[in-house]
Amino acid sequence: MERVIWGNEMDTLGLSTLVSEAVGIDGRSEVSGVYGVLVGCSLMFDGRSADAILNLAADAVQSLSESYAEAVYRVVDGKPADHRDRDRPLDRSLDTAVSENLASDHAIELPDAAWRYAITLRTVKTVTAVLVVRSERAPSAREMILLKVLAQQTAAAMVTAELIDGKRRQSLSLQKTTADHERTIHRLSRSVAALERRDHIHEVLTRVSASGVGEAGIAGALHELTSLAVSVEDAFGNLLTWSPPPTPGSYRPVGGDNRADVLRQVRANGQHSRDGDRVFRLIRSKTHTLGVVALHDPHRRADRLDTFALEYAAAVLAVEMSYRRSLAEAELRLRRDLIDDLLAGTDDTSAYSRGAALGHNLRTPHRVTIVQWSPEIDGDLIARTASRWATAAGLHPLSARRPSMIILLTEDLPEPESLHRAISRDVGNGHGWIAIGSVAKTPSCLPRSFADARRTLRIQKVAADRYGSRRFDDLGVCRILDPGDNAPAVREFLSEWLGALMAYDDEKSAELVKTLGRYLDCGGNYDQAATALNIHRSTLRYRLGRIRDISGLDLQDVNSRLNLHLATKVYDMVGNPTVHHGGCPD
Incomplete structure (x- = not known):
């Protein structure tokens, strides 16, 4: 009679004893069943996952007995779950029967009277799963053993x-940790290298800036740091320096x-930008754009540290250019203040020292x-042209702007005609005046030179030839005449001595006043006067006769000749006072 082993009796018997008994029951014919178990179990150790092994065991139930696996439960953290549907709630009677006796094998009785048995899959320490087998009748002892x-x-x-699987996960985790560690080391190495290069960029550009080499030195240092060509422009786009030469x-x-x-767009985003083959950064001081520094990068190989060097170079250049601009503005203010004081009047001693401080x-x-x-x-254009001309002429000018005029203080007598041509060429027209005052041997005499220049300007602006230049030294006796201060007296004087001749010239388009002036300039010499006027001697005699008839004056009388000669000189200076010549206000 065969002995059936139920419940936990399996735990007290060795596997070999159970197999031997199974073989002894039915003889050698039973070896095939045991062999099938061993073959099936060997498949479970071929690297499958725990879930796949459990599926294999559930499938093997039917091959080892007349029963089949009705339900399979996986036990996780001491709680069962439907292995075939992990998300299914355990709410059936079968689920309850399994859960209540999870630690032991036991028969399960349900209302349908079918034979069920819960077989616990466990090791010494834990329960891994539960197989619920079902059949029409109770299996044999051999089948239960199997x-x-x-x-x-x-x-x-x-x-x-x-x-x-745990070892594999641990190995993969270790590999991932090792890879992450290596990547971290690599990133740290790159970060350290980047920090070292940043420190080097900072050190080099700071040192170059402090050395006072200016834009050229900073551009050269930026080229050495990036191996790219560097250009620096001023605010107007003029190229200030290029590195490397040429x-x-x-x-x-x-x-x-x-x-x-x-x-404007770059100012709005506040970052470096690209213009074709160039990466550039604005050189800015607060709200002022001082210029542009650019890396010429036709192959687009500039990296993040190259752009960092560009940005730091822009900051260093901003300090350099702002400092130079501040110096220029300070010097300009000092020069303007000095010129204002010189023109208003100052003592010689302080003027000498202040001038020396400005070179x-x-x-x-x-x-x-x-x-x-x-x-x-544009007054700025006139001022630049005048200063450039005076500097090129070696006159060492000091210049100042007033609302309606440019003032130059020079060491020598300028050539006014040359200056007038230079300005006319640059501004596009010759509608201007240049007036040169008297010489001032000391700074305290400059107000007098300034007053003489203004007097000369007023005389020049009402002269017959209107535009041009004039020296105070060339005014002669007209120095005592000022068309601004003495206009009524000048008109009366000219009207008294030349009124009839001026009226005749206007009516007949003649040149009697001019003829009289040249005749008197030549001391009454007929031949010299005719040559100066480019007329025939007989024509000169005719005109002189008409002058005597119209004026009623004796040209041989000394007083008449003196006053007529002076009147013609004044006429040359101021023209016909009855004719309006216009011009800019003083």
Whole structure:
């Protein structure tokens, strides 16, 4: 009679004893069943996952007995879950029967009277799963032994699989941790290298800036740091410096014809930008754009640290250019203050020291020159042209702007005609006046030179030839005449002595006043006067006869000749006072 082993009796018997008894019951014919269990169990140790092993065991139940696996439960953290549907709530009677006796094998009785048995898959320490087998009748002892052997081997295989899987996960985690560590080390190495390069950039550009080498030195340092060509422009797009030499023959400023819009957009985002093959950064001081520094990068290889070097160079250049601009503005203020004081009147001692501080020698004689042009011309353009001309002429000018005039203080007597031509060429017209005052041997005499220059300007603006230049020294006796202060007296004097002749010239388009002036200039010499007027001697005699008839004056009388000669000189200076010549206000 065969002995049936139920419940936990399996735990007290060795596997070999159970197999032997199974074989002894039915003889050698039973070996195939045991062999099938062993073959099935061997498949469980071929690297499958715990879930796959449990599925294999559930499928093997039917091959080892006349029963089948009705339900399979996986036990996780001491709680069962439907292995075939992990999300299904355990709310059936079968679920309850399994859960209540989870630690032991036991029969399950349900209302349908079918035979069910819960086989626990467990090791010494834990329960891994539960197989609920079902059949029409109770299995034989041999079948139960085979099923329990299957259960025991399945539990061992699942634990082994979980251990292997844990080791695998641990290995993968270790590999990932190692890879992450290596990447972290690599990032740290790159960060350290980047920080070292940043420190090097900071050190080099700070040192170069402090050395006072200016834009050229900073551009050269930026080229060494980036290996890219560097250009520095001023606010107007003029190329200030290029590194490395030589400077290109032609240069297109950043933005080209659309420069204003490009710079406006860059100011708005406050970052470096690209213009074709160039990466550039604005050089700014507060709200003022001082210029542009650019890396020429046709192959687009500039990296993040190159742009950092560009941005730091822009900051260093901003300090450099702001400092130079501040110095220039301070010097300009000092020069303007000095000129204002010199023109208003100051003592010689302080003027000498202040001039020396600005690099200007006021111990040599100076003159004041006034330049005035038609109102539509830009005063800055006139001032730049006048200063450039005077500097090129070696006159060491001090210059100042007034609302309607440019004032130059120079060490020597300028050539006014040359200055007038230079300004006319630059501004596009010759509608201007240049007046040169008297010489001032000391600074305290400059107010007098300034007053003489203004007097000369007033005389020049009402002269017959209107536009041009005039020296105070060339005014002669007309120095005592000022058309601004003495206009009524001048008109009366000219009307008294030349009124009839001026009226005749206006009516007949003649040149009797001019003829009289040249005749008197030549001391009454007929031949010299005719040559100066480019007329025949007989024509000169005829005109002189008409002058005597019209004026009623004796040209041989000494007083008449003196007054007529003076009147013609005044006429040359101021023209016909009855004719309006216009001009800019003083």
